[in-house]
Amino acid sequence: MAIFQKLCAGPIAVNELARTLPVTRPAVSQHLKVLKDVGLVTDIKNGTRRLYQLDPEGVARLRGHFDQMWTKALGAFQESVEKESAANHHAKTSRRTRFKSV
Amino acid sequence: MAIFQKLCAGPIAVNELARTLPVTRPAVSQHLKVLKDVGLVTDIKNGTRRLYQLDPEGVARLRGHFDQMWTKALGAFQESVEKESAANHHAKTSRRTRFKSV
DNA sequence: CGCATCGGTTCGTGATAACTTACCGTTAGT
């Protein structure tokens, strides 16, 4: 995440990235590899250096996945609440709630 | 995440949760503790059982944090692109780009 | 009261994730 956030500032080389982080360059390289594999970053060769930058497409894609998860969670939860309150209302007129009260 | 998703279906006890998962009850308890600490779930004592459910507030809060991150990433990236293209445009009329071309 | 069930916590252990060191290929500059 630290790397991800640094990349927000624009294209940056591996070395420069490592200098600002509490880890060595190879470690940064490995993280970049992962980020690249999941499509969050792209790299452009530039002479002996290699500039990394965010991939807006990948970021948007991942954001979509998360949004989907949150929405599903909140929606499903809301449904379950309504179902539960309906059950409770019915219980008031009958004998007992599904979950005994404390 | 598996636990989180199970909780979407509504309040559920630890035992029941563990029965549907490939891990033991203590493991589930530990995960629930973490989820509770970050405010994603709440628990209600119910006799000898303890029902866990999602905390919509916490979910919304975390979703907000993520949204903020994505937005910041995309926005900052866009800015950096514009800045860069401006620099490149200037370079065309002057001498060289900031990053030498391949 | 016992007794059983439920669930949280602690501790030890095995898996694995992250890091460093060392090495190698590539490129730019002289």
Next chain:
DNA sequence: ACTAACGGTAAGTTATCACGAACCGATGCG
């Protein structure tokens, strides 16, 4: 062509994580 800088990769080590086993307190029930 030689040298220096950059960066990716492999191997080994360390730290961290997730888990299960065992233990304990609390609650409900007979």
